Amino acid sequence: MKITYGEKLFQIFNYVILAAAAATMLMPLVQLLAVSFSSPIAADSKQVFLLPVEFTTASWVHILQNKGLWTSFGITVYITVAGTLLSMLFSLLTAYPLSRKEFLVRKPIMLGIIITMIFNAPMIPFFLTVRELGLMNSLWSLILPGLIGTFNMIIIRTFFQGIPGELDDSARIDGCSDAGILFRIYLPLSKPVLATVSLFYAVGYWNTFQRAVLFIRDPNKWPLQMKLRAYLTSPEELAAVNLLLGDYAFNTTTLKAATILFATVPILLVYPYLQKYFVKGAMLGSLKE
Amino acid sequence: MRKHWMLYLMILPGIVYYLVFKYVPLMGSLIAFQNYQIFKGMLGSAWVGLDNFKFIFMYQDFYNVLRNTATIALFQLLFGFPAPIILALLFNEVRLMFAKRLMQSMFYLPHFLSWVVVGGIVFELLSNKGVVNMVRGWWGYEPILFMQEQAYFRTIVVLSGIWKEVGWGTIIYLAAITGINPNLYEAAVMDGANRWKQTLYITLPTLFPTILVLFLLNIGNFLELGFDQIYNLLTPMTYSVGDIIETYVYRAGVLQGQYSVTTAIGLFQSVIGFTLLWIFNRLARKTEQGLW
Numbered sequence: 001m002k003i004t005y006g007e008k009l010f011q012i013f014n015y016v017i018l019a020a021a022a023a024t025m026l027m028p029l030v031q032l033l034a035v036s037f038s039s040p041i042a043a044d045s046k047q048v049f050l051l052p053v054e055f056t057t058a059s060w061v062h063i064l065q066n067k068g069l070w071t072s073f074g075i076t077v078y079i080t081v082a083g084t085l086l087s088m089l090f091s092l093l094t095a096y097p098l099s100r101k102e103f104l105v106r107k108p109i110m111l112g113i114i115i116t117m118i119f120n121a122p123m124i125p126f127f128l129t130v131r132e133l134g135l136m137n138s139l140w141s142l143i144l145p146g147l148i149g150t151f152n153m154i155i156i157r158t159f160f161q162g163i164p165g166e167l168d169d170s171a172r173i174d175g176c177s178d179a180g181i182l183f184r185i186y187l188p189l190s191k192p193v194l195a196t197v198s199l200f201y202a203v204g205y206w207n208t209f210q211r212a213v214l215f216i217r218d219p220n221k222w223p224l225q226m227k228l229r230a231y232l233t234s235p236e237e238l239a240a241v242n243l244l245l246g247d248y249a250f251n252t253t254t255l256k257a258a259t260i261l262f263a264t265v266p267i268l269l270v271y272p273y274l275q276k277y278f279v280k281g282a283m284l285g286s287l288k289e
Numbered sequence: 290m291r292k293h294w295m296l297y298l299m300i301l302p303g304i305v306y307y308l309v310f311k312y313v314p315l316m317g318s319l320i321a322f323q324n325y326q327i328f329k330g331m332l333g334s335a336w337v338g339l340d341n342f343k344f345i346f347m348y349q350d351f352y353n354v355l356r357n358t359a360t361i362a363l364f365q366l367l368f369g370f371p372a373p374i375i376l377a378l379l380f381n382e383v384r385l386m387f388a389k390r391l392m393q394s395m396f397y398l399p400h401f402l403s404w405v406v407v408g409g410i411v412f413e414l415l416s417n418k419g420v421v422n423m424v425r426g427w428w429g430y431e432p433i434l435f436m437q438e439q440a441y442f443r444t445i446v447v448l449s450g451i452w453k454e455v456g457w458g459t460i461i462y463l464a465a466i467t468g469i470n471p472n473l474y475e476a477a478v479m480d481g482a483n484r485w486k487q488t489l490y491i492t493l494p495t496l497f498p499t500i501l502v503l504f505l506l507n508i509g510n511f512l513e514l515g516f517d518q519i520y521n522l523l524t525p526m527t528y529s530v531g532d533i534i535e536t537y538v539y540r541a542g543v544l545q546g547q548y549s550v551t552t553a554i555g556l557f558q559s560v561i562g563f564t565l566l567w568i569f570n571r572l573a574r575k576t577e578q579g580l581w
Contacts, residue, residue, distance in 0.1 A: 031420050032410065122552050148307070225403050256413060
């Protein structure tokens with residue numbers, strides 16, 4: 001196949017554009033990292049681009065000593081772990097019957113679920129419902145209202161539907177019940193999709209913000225994102241601790257940078273490991289029709 | 290049915306979840322037709338017919354919030370919707386597999402960050418001491434306080450939205466492109482089509498059904514911009530251009546307790562979304578398959 005001059009030019013152009021755009025995806029994070037390791041004076045006088053200037057770990061030391069941040073971190077870890085486990089259990093138990101032809105009411109139930117995707121309840125009745133349940137200021141309000149992500153549940157269901165029926169026929173002959181088929185046959189076969197959906201749930205719980213804004217009024221129970229938001233809007237609180245420590249100049253620019261990264265690091269750590277899975281999962285989700 | 294009783298038992302928790310957290314709030318929308326009093330509850334509060342709707346339509350704030358929401362939604366549709374399609378087409382022209390993979394994983398990353406983090410990044414980059422003003426400084430320009438200028442707010446919303454989700458959005462399109470029969474391209478090459486012509490006459494038309502479905506899903510949530518994003522980018526200085534239905538409902542409803550009126554606004558938003566979906570679905574069915 002011969003390549004014309006114009007096509008060659010386009011190829012070069014394409015690589016340059018894409019590489020530049022891809023770089024802008026990482027650059028803000030790299031820049032924050034550089035700022036967080038720079039001296040306050042350098043950060044405030046616009047000297048820091050992609051490398052730290054006058055390297056110091058003071059900002060990190062400072063925020064890592066912040067008790068409030070760690071409390072919120074703990075809450076977020078808790079709701080992420082508990083929430084993901086519960087969400088997976090509920091999603092599996094819902095997806096499995098909906099994937100079975102023997103389950104005679106699967107069509108009306110599926111329709112009932114799809115309707116909730118088209119008609120979102122307005123914020124206020126949702127808020128009042130959760131409040132009526134007595135979940136205000138309870139960490140359950142961050143988990144229960146979003147227990148099943150319909151999209152995630154459908155991803156699992158689609159995957160289950162692709163598992164050949166002969167498998168459970170033979171399991172049934174061996175005396176396996178429906179629960180046995182789900183947990184002994186289907187689950188081991190679905191590892192990639194389980195990993196993907198768990199990741200989606202985990203990221204969702206890690207990033208929980210709106211539910212916390214609505215339901216958690218007690219700052220001692222704020223998950224990490226709420227705490228981060230509070231520190232970003234009033235950085236004086238973030239800096240306040242070091243006035244007591246007295247060993248570090250009052251500076252919000254570097255502290256903010258470090259705090260933003262603090263809330264992001266866990267995702268950055270798991271990202272490379274889970275990357276091979278999530279694209280497949282996202283595609284499965286898209287083919288739901 | 291008796292043989293598979295376990296299946297019915299299994300789905301129970303799921304059904305309870307959907308009833309309690311989806312259908313009960315949906316029913317709760319009826320308070321839009323009430324003068325809802327928190328202590329009387331839904332059963333004890335008086336029904337007022339369409340009074341709440343009449344009220345919001347006479348209310349200046351409502352028009353302002355609606356205009357902001359619709360404007361931002363339109364810009365997002367105009368620029369945000371085509372962005373992943375274009376990016377997917379550009380990705381499709383990348384022949385070096387390792388470069389493609391690497392760039393893709395870079396593009397997917399922001400999708401996993403929360404809007405609090407992305408909002409924080411945006412504020413830091415655009416602040417007086419931020420990197421954007423630093424670069425402007427190199428060229429001798431005065432610093433601009435972007436986040437506090439009304440003129441820039443909508444641009445920032447649209448651009449930050451694209452930054453966060455454009456890569457993730459390409460996944461569906463790339464999957465559709467992978468499914469295209471290579472014979473089509475070979476035939477096109479025989480007919481003398483160059484890459485551009487192939488894109489125009491094979492890739493794009495094959496993508497069309499996917500684009501259509503995603504467009505319809507998008508239009509159904511037209512006025513739902515996402516609370517997290519706007520809430521985390523908004524400052525009191527930008528309320529007049531950036532306050533949208535969701536942030537307004539949060540402030541007036543949740544914080545100030547105007548439950549019935551704000552539910553009416555929320556219901557109005559859902560009705561607009563569904564009407565748009567219905568209209569565009571009819572249009573789509575004339576040419577191709579719609580959503581239903």
